[in-house]
Amino acid sequence: MNFSKFLAGKLLLTSELPLTxxxxxxxxxxxxxxxxxxxxxxxGRHQCNRCGNRNQQLFADIPCARCDHPHLYCxxxxxxxxxxxxxxxxxxxxxxxxxxxxxxPCHWTGTLTPPQQKAADAIEQTIEYKQKELLIxxxxxxxxxxxxxxxxxxxxxxxxxxxxxxxxxxxxxxLFPRLKQAFxxxxxxxxxADSPDRTDKGQLIISTTHQLIRYQEAFDVMIIDEIDxxxxxxxxxxxxxxxxxxxxxxTSIYLTATPRxxxxxxxxxxxxxVQFVPIRFHGQPLPIPQLKIEINLRKKLQKGTESxxxxxxxxxRPESRQLLIFxxxxxxxxxxxxxxxxxxVHAEDPDRKEKVEQFRQKKIDILVTTTILERGVTFPSVxxxxxxxxxxxxxxxxxxxxxxxxxxxxxxxxGNVLFIHQGKTNAMEDAIAQIKMxxxxxxxx
Amino acid sequence: xxxxxxxxxxxxQPVTWSTLFLPNEQTQLCDSCQSQLKRIAGTICERxxxxxxxxxxxxxxxxxxxxxxxxxxxxxxxxxxxxTPFMQEVITQWKYRGDYQLKDIFSPYxxxxxxxxxxxxxxxxxxxxxxxxxxxxxxxxxxxxxxxIIAHHHKNPVIHALSRNVSHSEKQSKKSRQQRITTKNPFxxxxxxxxxxxxxxxxxxxxxxxxxxxxxxxxxxxAHIYSFTxxx
Ligand SMILES: [Zn+2]
Ligand SMILES: [Zn+2]
Ligand SMILES: [Zn+2]
Numbered sequence: 001m002n003f004s005k006f007l008a009g010k011l012l013l014t015s016e017l018p019l020t021x022x023x024x025x026x027x028x029x030x031x032x033x034x035x036x037x038x039x040x041x042x043x044g045r046h047q048c049n050r051c052g053n054r055n056q057q058l059f060a061d062i063p064c065a066r067c068d069h070p071h072l073y074c075x076x077x078x079x080x081x082x083x084x085x086x087x088x089x090x091x092x093x094x095x096x097x098x099x100x101x102x103x104x105p106c107h108w109t110g111t112l113t114p115p116q117q118k119a120a121d122a123i124e125q126t127i128e129y130k131q132k133e134l135l136i137x138x139x140x141x142x143x144x145x146x147x148x149x150x151x152x153x154x155x156x157x158x159x160x161x162x163x164x165x166x167x168x169x170x171x172x173x174x175l176f177p178r179l180k181q182a183f184x185x186x187x188x189x190x191x192x193a194d195s196p197d198r199t200d201k202g203q204l205i206i207s208t209t210h211q212l213i214r215y216q217e218a219f220d221v222m223i224i225d226e227i228d229x230x231x232x233x234x235x236x237x238x239x240x241x242x243x244x245x246x247x248x249x250x251t252s253i254y255l256t257a258t259p260r261x262x263x264x265x266x267x268x269x270x271x272x273x274v275q276f277v278p279i280r281f282h283g284q285p286l287p288i289p290q291l292k293i294e295i296n297l298r299k300k301l302q303k304g305t306e307s308x309x310x311x312x313x314x315x316x317r318p319e320s321r322q323l324l325i326f327x328x329x330x331x332x333x334x335x336x337x338x339x340x341x342x343x344x345v346h347a348e349d350p351d352r353k354e355k356v357e358q359f360r361q362k363k364i365d366i367l368v369t370t371t372i373l374e375r376g377v378t379f380p381s382v383x384x385x386x387x388x389x390x391x392x393x394x395x396x397x398x399x400x401x402x403x404x405x406x407x408x409x410x411x412x413x414x415g416n417v418l419f420i421h422q423g424k425t426n427a428m429e430d431a432i433a434q435i436k437m438x439x440x441x442x443x444x445x
Numbered sequence: 446x447x448x449x450x451x452x453x454x455x456x457x458q459p460v461t462w463s464t465l466f467l468p469n470e471q472t473q474l475c476d477s478c479q480s481q482l483k484r485i486a487g488t489i490c491e492r493x494x495x496x497x498x499x500x501x502x503x504x505x506x507x508x509x510x511x512x513x514x515x516x517x518x519x520x521x522x523x524x525x526x527x528x529t530p531f532m533q534e535v536i537t538q539w540k541y542r543g544d545y546q547l548k549d550i551f552s553p554y555x556x557x558x559x560x561x562x563x564x565x566x567x568x569x570x571x572x573x574x575x576x577x578x579x580x581x582x583x584x585x586x587x588x589x590x591x592x593x594i595i596a597h598h599h600k601n602p603v604i605h606a607l608s609r610n611v612s613h614s615e616k617q618s619k620k621s622r623q624q625r626i627t628t629k630n631p632f633x634x635x636x637x638x639x640x641x642x643x644x645x646x647x648x649x650x651x652x653x654x655x656x657x658x659x660x661x662x663x664x665x666x667x668a669h670i671y672s673f674t675x676x677x
Contacts, residue, residue, distance in 0.1 A: 057448055060546035064584045075453070075544060082543040084584060 007092040009218025032094035051077035108182040138277035140404025160220035215245040227254040258397035279442035284413035297422040304335035328391035342366035380409035389419035399431035449475035481531040523562040524677035644672040
C-alpha cells in the first residue's frame with residue numbers, strides 16, 4: 001500500500017494515525033517515517049513541537065497512567081488532541097505523493113467580470129513565477145471565491161497541493177460544496193472540528209487555521225481567506241501553523257476586504273504586492289455611510305429611551321428592505337430590540353443560527369446584533385444602522401465590513417448605511433475614506 | 446498575569462468574589478467562567494444531594510429505596526455543582542480532552558466543603574475505577590484526581606479497593622435507562638476493607654455506578670458508605 005497520500009506533509013500523534021502498531025513499526029523500519037519528540041526542553045524551557053507553544057504557563061503536569069510517570073502535557077493545543085510528553089510525533093519520510101494528472105480539472109462554466117479576471121490573472125502569475133506572496137484587496141461582495149478558480153486550476157494541472165485556510169468553520173462548510181462542484185475530479189477535504197469530510201488524502205484542502213496543526217511542509221499554494229480576521233496579533237500559534245504547513249518555496253495568497261494597518265504599511269512601502277478588486281461583481285459602487293450626530297446618545301441607549309436619529313430614519317426608510325441594527329455591547333441588545341419590535345442576536349446566543357436563518361427568510365424585519373454579523377453573512381436587501389458608531393469596538397475595518405452588508409444584490413445595489421454617533425471618530429472618517437477610495441478606483445476601470 | 450484555566454483568557458484583575466458560596470481561594474478562573482459555575486444550594490434531596498425545589502426525595506432515590514437489594518446500601522451522596530451546560534463543557538475538557546490541570550478549579554471547593562457534608566471524619570476514600578483500556582486512553586482517572594484532592598486537604602487514606610471488568614466498558618449513555626438498571630455489577634473487590642467509606646466519582650447521574658460499588662463494599666463489611674461527586 002502507498003501511504004504517501006495519507007502521510008506526506010503531516011505531523012501526527014500516534015493516536016491520530018489510523019494505522020496498526022505493526023504497520024507503524026514497518027514504516028519506521030523502512031525509514032519511510034520518522035519520529036520526533038512531542039515536547040522538548042532546552043535550557044529549562046519547554047516547547048511543544050506540535051503547536052510551537054513556548055509559553056511555559058501552558059504546560060502542565062499529569063501523573064500519566066500510560067507510562068506510569070508524572071510528566072508534562074501541552075495545554076495550548078489540547079482542543080485538537082492532547083500532547084503527552086511520553087508520546088511521539090510521526091512525520092513522513094518516504095516518496096512524494098503523486099496526485100492524479102488532470103488537464104482540465106475545472107468544470108465551472110461561469111465567467112469572471114473584468115476586475116475579477118484581473119485579480120485571477122495576478123494570482124495565477126504569482127503562483128507561476130513562484131513568488132512568495134500576494135494580497136488581494138477585494139471589496140465586500142466582489143465574488144472572491146470564483147477569482148481563485150483559475151489559479152487552483154493551474155495548480156492542479158501542475159500536481160501541486162493547495163490549501164485554503166480561513167478563521168471560520170462556517171466558511172469551510174460554505175466553500176466545500178462549491179469547490180467540489182467546480183473541481184469534481186480532485187480529491188478535496190474540508191477540515192474543521194468534527195468535520196465529516198475529512199479523508200486524510202486531499203490534494204485541495206479547505207481548513208480552519210486550527211486544523212493546520214496536523215500539517216508540516218505540505219502545501220505549494222496557501223490561500224488565506226480574511227487575513228485581517230486572523231487573531232494573529234493575539235495568538236502566535238495560528239501564524240506559526242500556517243507558515244509551517246507551507247513548503248519552503250510555497251506561494252501565499254492573502255484575501256481581505258479590510259487589511260490591517262501592518263499590511264497597509266507593507267503595501268505602501270511596496271513590500272507586499274497587492275491587487276485591488278475595487279468593485280462588486282454586480283458593478284455598482286459601495287454605499288457610502290451617512291453620519292448623524294446625536295447628543296447624549298450613549299445615555300439614551302443605556303436608559304433604553306429612543307434615539308431621535310434612528311426614529312427619523314425608521315419613518316423614511318423603504319419598507320421593501322430589511323434592517324440590520326448594530327450596537328456595541330450585548331447589554332444594549334435587549335433594550336434596543338424591545339423598543340423597535342426587533343429580534344436580538346449575539347455571538348453566544350444558543351439560537352443564533354435559527355435567528356439568522358429567519359432573518360434570511362424575511363420572517364424577521366429588524367435584527368439587532370453586535371459585531372458578530374459584521375462579516376461573512378450576506379443578506380440581499382438590507383439597510384444598515386450602527387448605534388454609537390463611535391464606540392471603540394467599531395474600528396475602521398469593522399465599519400467598512402458593516403457598511404459592506406448593504407447593497408449586495410444586483411436587484412437592489414443601493415441600501416442605506418447610517419452611522420449614528422455622539423462625536424465623529426477617526427475610525428469613521430477612515431472607513432468612509434476607504435470606501436470612497438475603492439469607489440473611485442472602481443470608476444476608473 | 447495568569448490564564449483562566451478554562452478559557453485561557455488572561456485574568457488581568459484580581460478575581461472578585463461576588464457570588465455567595467465561593468470559598469476564599471483562587472479557583473484560577475476568569476470572572477466570566479467563575480460566574481457560570483453553579484453550586485448546589487438551598488433545598489436538596491437528602492439522599493443524593495441533588496438540588497430540589499422543595500424538601501422531597503428525588504425520583505432516582507425513590508427507585509433505589511424501593512429496590513430491596515439496594516435500599517440503604519449508600520447512606521447518602523453529596524455533590525458540589527449543578528450539571529449546567531458550562532459544567533458539561535468543563536467536564537468534557539477535563540475528562541475527554543484530558544486537560545488534567547482543570548482539577549485545580551474544584552480543589553478549593555472540595556477543601557472547604559467536604560467536612561460539612563459527612564457525620565464522620567474517619568473514612569477511607571475509594572475512587573471509582575476505570576477499565577484499563579479507558580485509563581490508557583485518558584492517561585488519568587478523574588475519580589482518583591478528586592480522591593487525591595480530598596486526601597491532600599483532609600488526610601484520609603485513599604484505597605484502590607475496586608477494579609472494573611472490561612466487558613462493561615461501553616459507554617453508559619448509549620444504553621437505555623431500563624438497560625442500565627438491570628446491568629450487571631461491573632466492579633470487583635481487589636482489597637478487603639471494613640472501614641467507613643467515601644466513594645468518589647466525577648458525576649452522579651442515576652446513581653447506578655455508585656450503588657454498584659457501594660453494594661460490593663457493604664457485602665465486604667464496610668459499615669457506613671457515603672459518596673461524593675463533583676456534579677449531580
Ligand atoms: Zn502544543
Ligand atoms: Zn506518559
Ligand atoms: Zn435523590
